[in-house]
Amino acid sequence: MTRAAEHEQTHEREYDVVVLGAGPVGENVVDRVRAAGLSAAVVESELVGGECSYWACMPSKALLRPAIVRSEARRVAGLRAHAYGPLDAQEVLAHRDEVVGNWQDDGQVSWVRSTGADLYRGQGRLHGPRRVTVEGAEGDRHVLTARHAVAVCTGSRAVLPPLPGLTGARPWTSREATSSERVPRRLVVVGGGVVGAEMATAWQALGAHVTMLIRGDRLLPRMEPFAGEHVAAALTERGADIRTGVSVSAVVRDGSAGPVTVVLDGGDHVEGDEVLFATGRRPRTEDIGLETVGLEPGSWLAVDDSLRVDGFDWLYAVGDVNHRALLTHQGKYQARIAGAAIAARATEKADDAVAWGPHRATADHAAVPQVVFTDPEAAAVGLSLAEAEAAGHRVRAVDLDLRGVAGAGLYAQGYRGHARMVVDLDREVVLGATFVGPGIGELLHSATVAVTGEVPIARLWHAVPAYPTISEAWLRLLEAYRDGDGADGS
Template identity: 55%
Template structure:
């Protein structure tokens, strides 16, 4: 059993772990990163990168077809095999040597194996060959293990061998047909992706609307577009049983409106949520339960651990399960650990690099359906639930001059939520083609708590879709 000592040991080599390690090394620390799978993690190989690669061709084709001139130049349909080849290129053929080389160049020691905490500041990494390396952290251990899919206890589901996001983004061919169970981001994006590539898609949603955490109009517009694209979308369903002929199609039985129905397809994607990946971390050796990793302060340090040496960063702490927010937390954590090693930043100060405070009420997200959904901060409902006195205004994005130039038939909507007492924007939602590139303006306004009186002087260029910000302010009134 080999032993090694470092200032910081990071468990998990996805984007979050990589960024913690990189920032800590930049701060002068020695760092070991333990990863059992591919360096780069879920986002690089089975989530953000491949899913958006699968989605992009349909969006590009739709935009080309929307405008006279370019529409006449479109003479074919999407080449699914070419799309899958590009997906393979974007995930580097599921080869992480490039990311491993990046870690080496950054000065991070990569340890291949599954990390387990066996005592305070002690991590054992068990490699594929069963050999174990003991790593001692002089300063801190950062758990960055991400999240894993949740599969509900539905009779017959395990035997049916369903897809999760991993199989759905890594598939080598387009299935003839697909049942998607779920109404969240993964379900909607992958229903879009595979429908655009030619699969017949059925989508079963448990609740009354899609994308339930967003403004209601977001789910309504996406649902309408999915149906227009040919997706068989069923709302308020309860999946009760799954069956499969050996080597054959999957049949999903569900209830809706008191009736029992079923659909059959070549593949079944279960997109029914995710949970923090805490299995096998050895938290019991510290007297902690798995939920302890969700109890962190604003520098992602786990509360109740003597000496404050344990950090929980990214999806695993459940604060904001998005790649960009995990990387945001990671930068703060890496800087914090390095600063504390120098006797600086005994406690994080709000709105400095030593505190991850924006993952409370200023989280941006883009959902790459068609139309796109982009949002930041609080919905109107969430703001009122938080006790804020708010006023919300909406505007038809299709009425903005820049949107008409983008697409003569542009359909979309924008909403701005204002805290009436402070006169600042606390939330914004946009739905429409290409709106993902607009949301950062709202993010700056929400995070910076820019007063509305100042926002009047942030003049949007004409003719762009960004002119919607002026229209929202005009709708709100002086």
């Protein structure tokens, strides 16, 4: 038999669970089902470790960390005079490359194999109920049958709007923004969400002049308004040009390596050396065989709280593909829930009825945490004031200027920040909290515990914050609530 004929052979194998996608979400599903004693296969068409490891969370934070440290050093006595030089851009980029393993996935592959799961490289597609075909790069074909479950963990990708000239202009998406090997002299950022704000912060600190074009009226529109206001003010103070209420009508690139012109509605334009479109995500489900089980290719997959796709008893959709919370840590949480549910159902032990139980991703609705690693940082968990009111809760928002907290003044001279706690007046529990300011990302988990645990305000009084830390913000918020400060919601 020739080598080509060997590659054309079809190999069939049966597993308890087959996972499409070996990013952090798929890895966690595999980890949980293997820990429960189930056999598992995982299929990956790109790098094992996924978007977060190579083009999102890890490289972006490697780019942002030097910017944040330098900024904070400028507000510390004894360091200020030594922190005004430029960042060593090449050293920062080299460290970014190291963090992502130079886009090699050997370590991640070793970890997957250490769980006892089998890894298949290639394009995986559903081929009817409980069956997945894998087309390898060298023509090999595998057919994998799942006894209990197939989990779709293929994530999402950046959306580019259908604008005249955009394809030829070679725009950046989040992938190019986190992997570029050079600092553009001028960067135009289209979009005011998390990716836009973080990449504007990083590349501005590395020496680019940043112009942000935002369709809406503010930065970070999914958070409390004051969060985006603080971040926008800091970017502007450092030289960024932030324009709100504008729409892009076309993009033109001058030659193969020339400048790019972003044309706005009304005829105005902005020039840059690169343009980043941070304008949303879509699911990576267009080529995974959804049509073979009656689902629409390219669609988000609706699921129940155990992450099982509506209308199926064997198909799960975990992470970005279900559109519940497009965050790596939340996808990993869903993966732990889904893995536990799959394993329990394999032995007929699942209990779907218990909120906050081991087989229900209740936090997706009530306590999703997020940190935006801008300078200053912004962080939130649970419901904003507007979301709580829209949901029909009788609430009070309690606000705090963080400059009044002793630990903030010690953390940085001239500290600026703000905190808000949203309280359910009927149950006297915290529904949500938002913080903005230097170093506040590490405050978020205490808020997440309070929201997730539905800790009564009366009990929170006994959670004593250490002095002098920024965590004393919790004491000041509770005092303001006791004294009746803040506005009651409807």
